[in-house]
Amino acid sequence: MRILVTGGAGFIGSNFVSAMARDRPDAVLTVLDSLTYAGSRASLSAIDGSIDFVEGDIVDARLVNRLVSDADVVVHFAAESHNDNSLVDPLPFLQTNIVGTYTLLQAVRHHDVRYHHVSTDEVYGDLELDDPAKFTELTPYNPSSPYSSTKAASDMLVRAWVRSFGVRATLSNCSNNYGPYQHVEKFIPRQITNILTGVRPKLYGAGKNVRDWIHVEDHNAAVWRILEAGEIGRTYLIGADGELDNLSVVRMILELMDKAPDDFDHVADRAGHDLRYAIDSSTLRNELGWQPRYNDFRSGLQATINWYRDNPTWWANDKDAVELRYQVQGA
Numbered sequence: 001m002r003i004l005v006t007g008g009a010g011f012i013g014s015n016f017v018s019a020m021a022r023d024r025p026d027a028v029l030t031v032l033d034s035l036t037y038a039g040s041r042a043s044l045s046a047i048d049g050s051i052d053f054v055e056g057d058i059v060d061a062r063l064v065n066r067l068v069s070d071a072d073v074v075v076h077f078a079a080e081s082h083n084d085n086s087l088v089d090p091l092p093f094l095q096t097n098i099v100g101t102y103t104l105l106q107a108v109r110h111h112d113v114r115y116h117h118v119s120t121d122e123v124y125g126d127l128e129l130d131d132p133a134k135f136t137e138l139t140p141y142n143p144s145s146p147y148s149s150t151k152a153a154s155d156m157l158v159r160a161w162v163r164s165f166g167v168r169a170t171l172s173n174c175s176n177n178y179g180p181y182q183h184v185e186k187f188i189p190r191q192i193t194n195i196l197t198g199v200r201p202k203l204y205g206a207g208k209n210v211r212d213w214i215h216v217e218d219h220n221a222a223v224w225r226i227l228e229a230g231e232i233g234r235t236y237l238i239g240a241d242g243e244l245d246n247l248s249v250v251r252m253i254l255e256l257m258d259k260a261p262d263d264f265d266h267v268a269d270r271a272g273h274d275l276r277y278a279i280d281s282s283t284l285r286n287e288l289g290w291q292p293r294y295n296d297f298r299s300g301l302q303a304t305i306n307w308y309r310d311n312p313t314w315w316a317n318d319k320d321a322v323e324l325r326y327q328v329q330g331a
Contacts, residue, residue: 002028004071006058006104007078008051009033011182012118014043016077016220021047032056032067033078042314043181058100061107068107073114073227076104081120082185083147084329087271090146097150098157105161108169115169116227117158121212121237122148123173126274129210134280135173137235144272155235162233170230172223174238175279178300179216180307184315185322187211188301191250191264192308193319195257202331205269207247210276214240215294222281225290239279240292249301256302267331 003020007013008031020027029051033039044051056063058078068074078100080086080093101117108115124135125142141156143149161167178188191201222238230236244252251261284290294300308315 001026002030002070002072004030004032004067004074006032006074006076007039009035009039009041009043009053010077011038012177012216012219013077014181015179015216016075016223017044017051018047019217019220021050030054030067030071032058032064034058037318038081038183040314059095059103061103064103065107065110068104068113069111071113073116074104074108075116075118075223075227076101077118079151081147083145084185084270084331086145086147088329093146093150098153101154101157105157105167109161109165109167112168114227115158115167116223117155117169117171118223119155119171119173120148120151121173121175121239121277121279122274123152123155127276127278129208129276131276134278135237136280137237137283144274159233168232170226170232171235172226172238173235174219174222175212175214175240175242175277177216177219178213179304180311181314182216184319187246188249188253188304189308189315190322191253192257192305193315195253195259196309196312197319199323201250201253201264202267202326203246203250203264204267204273204331206266207250208245208275209273210243210245210278212239212277212279213242213244213297214238214292215300218292218294221293222284222290225288226284229288236284236288237279237281238284239281240294242297243278244297252298252301253305256305270331
């Protein structure tokens with residue numbers, strides 16, 4: 001099978017490509033990535049000889065058309081994904097997440113190539129902290145930020161191309177990922193690397209906001225299962241029942257790194273900060289038989305801490321710039 005992976009040098013995409021190279025050596029893997037600040041060839045260095053890497057932008061229709069014409073499957077991870085950045089400058093999010101998805105859809109439509117679209121639970125907006133409900137495939141879209149609104153728009157494009165043009169596509173909306181190779185601007189790696197560099201972790205507001213955490217390897221196993229057995233046109237929600245408020249996550253990181261539970265700083269809350277995400281992944285589990293392997297967030301978090309401690313050369317060059325940007329934003 002010839003698999004084209006967009007965004008394959010980013011966090012989730014690089015983990016997906018590495019898993020494919022390890023577990024499915026018969027697959028021919030091509031990575032398309034524009035190597036923005038969030039993508040790194042170093043994330044693929046262990047498998048560099050096993051893949052074909054193409055540096056390029058998913059809005060480049062000629063390049064995308066050529067690569068799709070040689071593929072059996074396209075897995076679309078590429079996205080601008082950091083909420084804080086979308087509040088400062090939404091334009092790159094419209095360009096990559098909407099125009100880029102359109103460009104890919106036109107190519108897979110033309111060449112009749114199987115397509116899987118990776119999206120986020122943030123398209124559904126948020127839930128009240130005391131609401132027992134979870135997001136399902138039928139939850140109405142209600143995005144809160146420029147990032148989530150562009151991802152919602154891209155999801156709608158995929159559904160329209162399935163219905164109008166017969167594109168063979170599936171979609172997945174996943175909860176918050178954590179694990180190795182995640183950029184240090186993100187919540188968990190930022191706090192870990194702060195401690196490793198002698199800086200106190202930072203917590204938005206009171207830290208009551210709840211996220212539903214899933215290890216990146218579980219997410220990618222679900223994506224592959226959807227590619228194998230998912231029904232064309234369907235959306236599958238991917239989650240591992242990992243709901244925790246941000247304060248609890250920071251304190252768990254501090255505990256696992258031998259720091260006092262209150263050794264962190266509160267910063268002003270983010271504009272439009274969603275209260276709670278929670279995924280009901282029963283369709284994926286019951287119909288496709290997927291189950292997460294990392295059922296214990298604490299052990300997965302310890303493994304993630306160990307990875308960042310053991311791989312400072314991967315993240316150290318980005319750390320100062322990230323913290324300077326947060327300092328300018330008051331975060």
